[in-house]
Amino acid sequence: MIGSGLKVTNYCAIFAARIKEMEKLLRSGIREAVRSLYGVNANDDLLQIQKTRREFEGDFTLVAFPLARLSHRSPEQTAGEIGEYLVREIDAIDGYNVIKGFLNLVIAPAEWSRRLDAMHADDAYGFAGAGPDAETVIIEYSSPNTNKPLHLGHIRNNLLGWSLARICSAAGKKVIRTNIVNDRGIHICKSMLAWQLYGNGRTPATEGKKGDHFVGDYYVLFEQKLKEQIKPLVDAGTSPEEARENAPLMQEARQLLKKWEEGDRETLELWQMMNSWVYEGFDVTYRALGVEFDRIYYESDTYKVGKEIVLRSLEEGHLIRKDDGSVWIDLTADKLDMKLLLRSDGTAVYMTQDLGTAVLRYNDYHFDRHIYVVGNEQNYHFQVLALTLLRMGFEWAKGLHHFSYGMVELPEGKMKSREGTVVDADDLIAGMTATATTMSQELGKLGGYSTGERENICRQIGLGALKYFILKVDPKKNMTFNPKESIDFNGNTGPFIQYTYARIRSVMKKAEEMGVRSVSDRNEKIIPNPKEISVISLLNDFHLLVPEAARELSPALIANYCYDLAREFNQFYHDYSILGEENESLRSFRLRLSELTGRVLEKGLFLLGIEAPERM
RNA sequence: GGUUCCGUAGCUCAGUUGGAUAGAGCAACAGCCUUCUAAGCUGUGGGUCGAGCGUUCGAGUCGCUCCGGAAUCACCA
Numbered sequence: 001m002i003g004s005g006l007k008v009t010n011y012c013a014i015f016a017a018r019i020k021e022m023e024k025l026l027r028s029g030i031r032e033a034v035r036s037l038y039g040v041n042a043n044d045d046l047l048q049i050q051k052t053r054r055e056f057e058g059d060f061t062l063v064a065f066p067l068a069r070l071s072h073r074s075p076e077q078t079a080g081e082i083g084e085y086l087v088r089e090i091d092a093i094d095g096y097n098v099i100k101g102f103l104n105l106v107i108a109p110a111e112w113s114r115r116l117d118a119m120h121a122d123d124a125y126g127f128a129g130a131g132p133d134a135e136t137v138i139i140e141y142s143s144p145n146t147n148k149p150l151h152l153g154h155i156r157n158n159l160l161g162w163s164l165a166r167i168c169s170a171a172g173k174k175v176i177r178t179n180i181v182n183d184r185g186i187h188i189c190k191s192m193l194a195w196q197l198y199g200n201g202r203t204p205a206t207e208g209k210k211g212d213h214f215v216g217d218y219y220v221l222f223e224q225k226l227k228e229q230i231k232p233l234v235d236a237g238t239s240p241e242e243a244r245e246n247a248p249l250m251q252e253a254r255q256l257l258k259k260w261e262e263g264d265r266e267t268l269e270l271w272q273m274m275n276s277w278v279y280e281g282f283d284v285t286y287r288a289l290g291v292e293f294d295r296i297y298y299e300s301d302t303y304k305v306g307k308e309i310v311l312r313s314l315e316e317g318h319l320i321r322k323d324d325g326s327v328w329i330d331l332t333a334d335k336l337d338m339k340l341l342l343r344s345d346g347t348a349v350y351m352t353q354d355l356g357t358a359v360l361r362y363n364d365y366h367f368d369r370h371i372y373v374v375g376n377e378q379n380y381h382f383q384v385l386a387l388t389l390l391r392m393g394f395e396w397a398k399g400l401h402h403f404s405y406g407m408v409e410l411p412e413g414k415m416k417s418r419e420g421t422v423v424d425a426d427d428l429i430a431g432m433t434a435t436a437t438t439m440s441q442e443l444g445k446l447g448g449y450s451t452g453e454r455e456n457i458c459r460q461i462g463l464g465a466l467k468y469f470i471l472k473v474d475p476k477k478n479m480t481f482n483p484k485e486s487i488d489f490n491g492n493t494g495p496f497i498q499y500t501y502a503r504i505r506s507v508m509k510k511a512e513e514m515g516v517r518s519v520s521d522r523n524e525k526i527i528p529n530p531k532e533i534s535v536i537s538l539l540n541d542f543h544l545l546v547p548e549a550a551r552e553l554s555p556a557l558i559a560n561y562c563y564d565l566a567r568e569f570n571q572f573y574h575d576y577s578i579l580g581e582e583n584e585s586l587r588s589f590r591l592r593l594s595e596l597t598g599r600v601l602e603k604g605l606f607l608l609g610i611e612a613p614e615r616m
Numbered sequence: 617g618g619u620u621c622c623g624u625a626g627c628u629c630a631g632u633u634g635g636a637u638a639g640a641g642c643a644a645c646a647g648c649c650u651u652c653u654a655a656g657c658u659g660u661g662g663g664u665c666g667a668g669c670g671u672u673c674g675a676g677u678c679g680c681u682c683c684g685g686a687a688u689c690a691c692c693a
Binding site: 045048050053055056061063065068075099100101102145182185186187299324326335336337340342343344345347349350353375376377378379380381383404406407409414439440443445461469472473474476477478479480482485488489490491492493495496498499500502503504506507510511548552556557560563564567570571573574575577578579580594615616 | 628629635648656657688
């Protein structure tokens with residue numbers, strides 16, 4: 001047997017260093033081959049190496065077409081000659097075949113087994129630590145208004161932001177998760193006014209209601225009452241826009257906003273009280289979704305900074321003041337428009353506070369990159385924001401990046417609050433958990449567990465289904481959510497991946513009971529079968545996948561990878577016995593393969609913000 | 617009208633810097649539990665990759681034109 005665990009690790013680390021560079025090894029080998037065979041140096045972008053497609057024999061494929069130019073031979077002949085050379089010169093390459101100019105290379109199966117050991121020995125496999133000179137990335141997400149509870153659109157936003165933060169961290173960046181709360185403005189004044197008029201002192205506590213829903217109800221009530229006031233005016237011949245502006249309720253709301261901006265104590269107290277109700281409600285939703293922030297900014301603070309910056313920039317001559325006193329930036333030279341930065345009455349607009357927030361954050365963190373997770377309806381806004389900051393002389397604004405994602409739509413189209421089709425976040429989360437519970441019962445799972453354990457597992461599964469459903473699709477595309485057909489738990493879903501993980505955990509527990517060890521024995525030579533090799537090969541992709549996902553800012557890449565890995569493992573699991581294998585070394589090897597798959601699935605799910613249940 | 621994004625199987629979606637015969641899941645049908653969890657595995661059918669032209673040895677992927685859809689172009693946020 002083996003001496004100490006430490007020795008095993010060292011032994012494996014050597015191979016980790018060597019085999020991690022498997023693709024590099026191939027590259028240098030091919031470059032060498034080209035030099036030796038044709039007497040020329042192959043430019044790196046001519047060496048196109050990819051994984052061999054399933055239907056052909058081999059592990060890696062070199063596309064020989066580009067090299068045919070150097071060899072002055074047909075792609076087929078070039079591929080054949082290079083293949084010949086590689087098999088002769090590189091131990092790890094066992095064989096090759098050529099099909100239509102594609103050189104398929106077969107890696108020695110034993111090499112895969114060594115690669116597995118190397119990955120298995122590395123607890124941090126796939127995740128990079130943040131070094132002292134790591135890039136600092138701010139990720140802003142969520143960004144709610146304080147007049148309404150969160151809905152499905154916010155869920156997509158929060159899940160994307162949270163996952164991006166984890167992916168960037170795993171890729172070795174220093175990440176600051178932040179939120180900007182739109183806590184001031186006419187919208188919250190509407191809720192405040194409605195509560196003053198019709199609330200009769202009710203509170204979330206007296207009504208037994210979540211604070212955000214409670215306040216949201218008054219916002220809806222305001223709009224209802226306003227509509228009642230508008231109707232007679234319109235009937236009397238006023239235009240709808242004018243009627244809306246002139247309705248007494250609207251006037252009162254504006255007055256309340258004015259009082260707020262003047263710092264009226266009573267108004268501020270009401271504002272604070274109602275916002276605190278909303279925050280309590282948001283906290284519950286955030287906790288249910290499993291998202292957190294390192295730092296929260298409030299528009300009520302940042303809009304002042306924004307105003308100062310605009311005024312200073314005006315003095316510096318970057319901006320224009322019109323006759324009515326309003327302040328603008330002229331972006332027509334960049335094919336954009338004139339953009340308002342301060343109203344004629346001196347008050348701030350949306351852009352003003354975003355300018356302030358950006359500057360505050362730069363002063364706070366000196367970020368290299370600032371990622372805004374905000375829907376694609378604001379593409380124009382963020383174009384203007386970055387350009388305006390640059391014009392104002394803030395060079396760091398080059399690091400601003402709008403992570404623009406698509407809308408979540410219903411089969412009938414957009415969610416509309418007027419038609420009551422908005423999918424509430426809390427309802428949806430509760431619904432998913434309920435579905436998971438029903439399904440679990442129908443399948444006869446989770447017998448013998450306590451109620452608390454059962455509830456927790458069903459919660460994990462329900463949320464896993466929801467999160468995966470949302471994160472697996474390309475963020476920039478609009479996506480459809482059909483509330484009638486509940487989200488699936490079979491096939492390409494979160495629970496499928498969770499289930500694969502739970503099965504592996506179950507095997508691990510049983511292995512422990514049986515006393516089967518997963519450590520490798522360096523004296524044994526394992527020749528993995530093709531199914532095992534496909535799993536190892538996928539596991540090997542993971543260390544390249546994480547930086548790739550960080551570069552592309554793509555949780556979908558991680559999600560789809562997890563699915564592929566789980567599917568591949570399930571086939572292996574189905575076809576071969578792990579603990580039932582009689583050959584001791586092979587049994588241990590399969591256990592390592594399973595354990596590492598479990599760890600990688602867990603990490604992948606972690607990057608998506610999905611919990612991995614030990615059993616289900 | 618300007619700008620940006622999207623269009624792949626009945627439905628929901630993948631498809632790496634352009635590479636081989638475009639892939640999954642759902643739904644439908646047919647199988648597989650005495651064996652490590654059947655939320656699993658296997659098989660069958662299903663496609664003019666919106667249309668056309670171009671670049672290329674090679675285009676779902678790049679360019680242009682058109683068709684269809686979405687967003688945006690507020691002294692709203």
